[in-house]
Amino acid sequence: MADLPDILDTDLSNSNAIAPAQIDWQTDDSGHVVPISARFGDVYFSRADGLAESQFVFLDHNQLAQRWAALPDYGYFVVGEIGFGTGLNVLAAWQLWQHVRPDNHSRLHIITTEKYPLQRADLARALATWTPLAPLAQRLLDHYPPLLAGCHRLNFFDERLTLDLWFGDAITSLQQCTGQACVDAWWLDGFAPARDTRLWSDALFAQIRRLSKAGTTLATFSAAQVVKSGLQRQGFVLNKVKGYGKKRHMLTGVLPKNPPPVLVTARFRHNKKIAPFWLPLPFRQDFYHATLSRKSRHKYAPDTLPDLAPANHRALTVAVVGAGVAGLAVAYSLAQRGHRVWLLDRAHPLAGASGNIRALLAPKLHNVTRFDDNLHLIGYLAGLRFYPALQALLPPYAAPVLERVGVLDLLAHQRRAIDSDAQASVADFAVPLDDKQVQTLLDGKTHATPPTQTPDPQATQQAGWWLADASLINTQIFAEAVLRLPNITFCQTTLQSLQQTGDCVTLQTVAHANAQPMDLPPTFDHAVLCMARDTAEFLPHVSRIKHSRGQISWFALPTDDDSLPPFALKYGGYLATFGDTRQRYALLGASFVRGTSDTRTHAADHEANLATLQQALPTLASQPLFDKNHLPDWQGRASLRAQTPDYLPVVGQVWAQPNDTHSRVWTFAALGSKGYAYAPICGEFLVGLMGGEMLPLPRHWLATLSPNRKALR
Structure with missing residues (x-):
């Protein structure tokens, strides 16, 4: 036989x-x-x-x-x-x-x-x-x-x-x-x-x-x-x-x-x-x-790799259009490899959806059956290594890029509870808490440190999960750190068109009226569009990108107030405190509204953020801090999240025609509400594709994240 x-x-x-x-x-x-x-x-x-x-x-x-x-x-x-x-x-x-x-x-x-x-x-x-x-x-x-x-x-x-x-x-x-x-x-x-x-x-x-x-x-x-x-x-x-x-x-x-x-x-x-x-x-x-x-559980052909000539052992000159978290992450990965990066944006860095005053870095917990299929979890763990490393680029007195505050995830808002089969897969970074433990943390001013030992795994009721490493990111400090790299040049300019000719990409731009004059190179080796929903205007072959409006709310806390937990809470929305020794703030996020492109701050969104907190945590929300009479004093910021119908970003080489593996136009866009988790790992992924390297994601992600994934199905 x-x-x-x-x-x-x-x-x-x-x-x-x-x-x-x-x-x-x-x-x-x-x-x-x-x-x-x-x-x-x-x-x-x-x-x-x-x-x-x-x-x-x-x-x-x-x-x-x-x-x-x-x-x-x-x-x-x-x-x-x-x-x-x-x-x-x-x-x-x-x-x-x-x-x-x-x-x-x-x-x-x-x-x-x-x-x-x-x-x-x-x-x-x-x-x-x-x-x-x-x-x-x-x-x-x-x-x-x-x-x-x-x-x-x-x-x-x-x-x-x-x-x-x-x-x-x-x-x-x-x-x-x-x-x-x-x-x-x-x-x-x-x-x-x-x-x-x-x-x-x-x-x-x-x-x-x-x-x-x-x-x-x-x-x-x-x-x-x-x-x-x-x-x-x-x-x-x-x-x-x-x-x-x-x-x-x-x-x-x-x-x-x-x-x-x-x-x-x-x-x-x-x-x-x-x-x-x-x-x-x-x-x-x-x-x-x-x-x-063909027996693989993944429905895409996994290895549609770029086919580009090597760079002849020289520095690449790359235009990254869009200075949000996606563009900054790509620019960082390129610059750390010694390449020359021109970071272009019609406004200032982080002017779009990734420019909120703080970003919450925490995974969305559900039945995690496979780590390598969960891009959010992959990105979360990569982010915990990525953001602290940026601190070395800043002066000693700078505020931290990442603050490990810890997050208590209450698994609310119609999320599926994590069952016993999945506990083993997240036990290294999350601890399940029962009702009594959660109540101890939230009851009045009793804010003991959450337990470090996993409770009885046979317990049937899971009221929440404690993520000790989940963090708040100071977004402006993050941008400042990346832009300190000497081979990244930021230029405030608006992209009008781009064209690839042979091994070069040419950009037509219009400089901002008040921007410092700057001469761009006549051609670039590569161009990466990280322009959120505007990406589709220049790359019609990219998968359809939709958008939703989101608004965060924050307000100053009294100097002697310690009624809020020192850690963040996730409950469908989220609540966190941030600031310094002089002033602390409470931050609530974030509303979710489709069918509008309005980025003005609205009182109705403040009310929606408060209502979400009241529904999930009525006792906590009944404190005088959250009285509706204080809403006029709240501050806010609204922006538009870009996302695809399958809620995954588009990352990779853009084809002008089928199997155009020689293209030098790339994109990283449509990160949705998970931008600070996706950006570090996807930025490495894209730069690895561009530079002909071994990739940090399993091979099925090549087609799953591809801007051409509709053609690859």
Whole structure:
């Protein structure tokens, strides 16, 4: 009988739930306490000297010191790793990168997978062994994400280093990984094939080949036959060399310039007396892979990537039209890669919907069945890493960009309660509270710190969820930080038209009458339209964008008043306090009105915001602070949210005709009410598409977010 190895044999419908690593701590020969996997009975690193082994196997045998030192200006090098483990390989590479990287704009991108990630406390304990790596280990720990399946992008722009942590099954993770770039060097770590038989499979080796190119190298501690034969079937040329220390052998390899096409192989076993054997079948693996892709739960063809010539290792000149949160996020990602950005807007930065006095960064909680399908949650977690990093661009006395106030989400306004099946998927960043605990927080002036321990998971009634990291963003400080980057130039001007000719984009603009005169470049390498609903005026092929009016309300609090919670509340609307030691304010948001383009402030919207609070929290709203007689003293701001019919933003390359993958016109628009969550991750996504990088979102988002998604259906 024959058994075809299914390249997509991993069940992509699995939930977010990630089982953390089970660690046994043992003392090695030198007296160090080292982690052992209780699940696999194998060590995470060598008892003798794990750091030296990591350097020997993965860095030296991929010739990384020499290759990195020779990177040209704006060069881009990708490392792929199977088995993040304790992060020792990553930190060893980071340390080497610091020593050998050239003084230019080259960048290192490490993509690593881990099915059973360590919890943060275990990771800190494991890395404490390596004193020389302590500063880098602390930076990794500071950015270490919650244990949710999917890609977590960690950018260290000051180090010119990007780390993509893919939590979940390695095969599933690599299947979702995509981009114009390919991996330059592989570290095949993980546990020994005898311990983890499921990992070392043809499905894994097929993904390694898919993400490789001619000249891609690899190194692995293992010389097992299953590894050797699997890689050879994928076309890699292997060498068996002396292993580290007492280990006899290890493998190195390279994918040759013109590797033969990989045929599908079948495993045959005639009867129990004859050993199984593999036999190639007469059709190519990539055809087989495409056939199996039709079984995917996603309805779009996933890999419609741009097809642009490389930038010849030079800085790009990019026009970003629209200085809202989308345009600022794109400009930031471009500038941090060393590109020249002209940020254009007919008004001042954040003049539109993203210019509210404060923005609430908190996910909308519902049945989160898959993290990698929930863009709002992906963006929320990315934002918690993105916004604090901007503080380094500001003077020491500046107000914080992000203030972690915490949010109590009451799951009101006809939201679905989070059921017990979904609790595991959000337990790392949200704690369920019962009625009594919520009432304790809201009752009078009793504002104790919300519990840090999850209540009994068997409790049937969930009255609210506590999100300790949910935050308020000071929007003007955010814009100020981004605009401090020296290679971003803001210009107040109005776009009239744009045209692509060959490899250039030309803009026709009219400068604002009171704006400082500024000469724009005659042409740009790329143009990105981040103009909310106005985007469709210049890009008729973009999906239909609609709008709704929203108004926030705020008022000054008496100096001695402490009747409101120090954290924010979500209840269909939201209530938060903000300010400084001199004056505090209460903020309510936000109304939702369709069918109007009026952006004047209206008393009726103040009343609507108050009514929403009264309906959800009548006791709190009965305080004298919220007496209707005070409404004339309230301040407000109204703006128009832009959104698509499917409530997802449009992000990507804009086609003037079908499959126009050479287009140099891009868009990031229609963020709705989730702009500050979507902007950081989608800005990285768009810049990755433009620069030919590996992407920070699973491959199905290519078509799901595409401005051309109607044509791709």
